[in-house]
Structures are given as C-alpha cells and as structure tokens.
Amino acid sequence: MFRHAAKLLRRPVPTTSPAASAVSRRPFSSDLPAAETADPAFVEAWKKLIPNIDPPKTPLSFMQPRPATPASIPTKLTVNFVLPYASELSAKEVDMVIVPATTGQLGVLPGHVPTIAELRPGLMSVHDGNDVTKYFVSSGFAFIHANSFADIIAVEAVPIDRIDANLVQKGLAEFTQKVNSASTDLEKAEAQIGVDVHSALNSALTG
C-alpha cells in the first residue's frame, strides 16, 4: 500500500510561479512544432546507408512549422478555417473571430488562452479592421493555440447571405411540429436538432 510513498515524497514540489508553470505546461497534441522535426541521427544514418535516396518524409514534415509562443502578444490572430471540401481562410491574419461554442459565443483575440471548443450551429464572424465576414457554421471544433493561431473546422459553413429566409421559416415550423408528433427517443432527438438548427439560422438572419 505504501510502496510508492518514498518515491512520492522525494518528487519535486511544483512551483506556483507563472513563468515556471508556463515552461512545464504540456502542449496540446494539436499544436504544431515550431521547427523542423527531422531526427538528425536518423537522417545521418540514412545518408550513410543510402546516399542516393532522400530520407522518407513523415506527415509532420509536410506541415508548415508554426512560430513558438511569442513573449509579447501579437497584434493579429492567424486563422485557418477549413471545411471538408474547401479551405475558406488559410493562415489569414485578422483582429478577432467570434465562434459559436456550445458554452456561448466565444470571442477570440490575439493572445487568447489555449482552448478547444466544440461549436454549435450558429453565427461565426471574422473581424478584420472594419470588415466583418459572417458565416453560418453547422457544427465543428475550434482549436485555439497559445501562439495566437486558431484552427476552426466545420462540416458545413456558408456565408450568411446565401441562406434563404423562407426555407428557414418553413423548416422551423415543420420541425416544431415533428417534436410534438415524434414517438421514439431517436425521432424526438432528430426533430430537436432540426428545431435547434433552424432557430439558430433564424436568429442569425434576424440578429
């Protein structure tokens, strides 16, 4: 029972100073490395053995490295906004994005604390100077990194002016009626999703 007691007593006491905790902070698995990640010992051994072929590349070596977390907060936020079929924003520098997280609208400015947020159907706006681009996202995730990079992924996202208000009203009425007539739990949940999505579309159009 006390086999590990001696070891536990000997371990270093965690310091509470913010600088020390920032250094020892474990990075997100979604964070990209700041520099190239090739293993020099492996590359050297490969070159010795097979000098006429380049060493193999890993998926990580195809990804662009990102800057390390700067000491001072940068003025711009770098946003990647990706859909399954398109890259809407690619490393675009903006002032602020507001994403619809499940916990409420989440405003992301440069220097935001690293977070992973699940998105709900709702309005996402990208603010750059006086330009505001508004998208409606169906669902997805937002990854906010410590170095003022934000990766936003969504299954479907459209600029807000492509939504037809009449279809939204029709869908809202249809699904409100379906919630009441649904018999099984699954049907009820499907109808409830319909109501949620259409109410979000409606408030995005009117608000």
Added chain:
Amino acid sequence: MSAPMPFWRAAGMTYITYSNICANLVRNCLKEPHKAEALNREKVHFAISTWKDGKAEKPVIRSDLAED
C-alpha cells in the same frame, strides 16, 4: 468529470450522425444555385461486395446519382 450529456447523445446518436444531420439541414436552407451545388457535392456512388469462401459475391451498387 461528468459533463451533462447532450440530448442527441442520450438518444443514442454519435457525434458524426449529429454533425451530419446539422450540416444537411443547413444545406437544405440555402438559396438556389448554392443549394444544388452543396447537395451535389454530398452525393456518393460506390459498389460494395461481400466476400464468402475466398470469392467476391455480386457487387451491390449504392448511388445517390439522379441518372441511376
């Protein structure tokens, strides 16, 4: 750590099911040229055949395309 379970999870849906339903509902509310384009993008066409005793059985073609 027991976050409240979303209602769709309680009903037995997975996140993939939930997010695909959401995406489909959004696609259905688009204005016309964009709506047809978005719905066409989601169409799938594939042949599936099960293997029995080391031999492929007759393939079943699953398609959302209009001409089939």
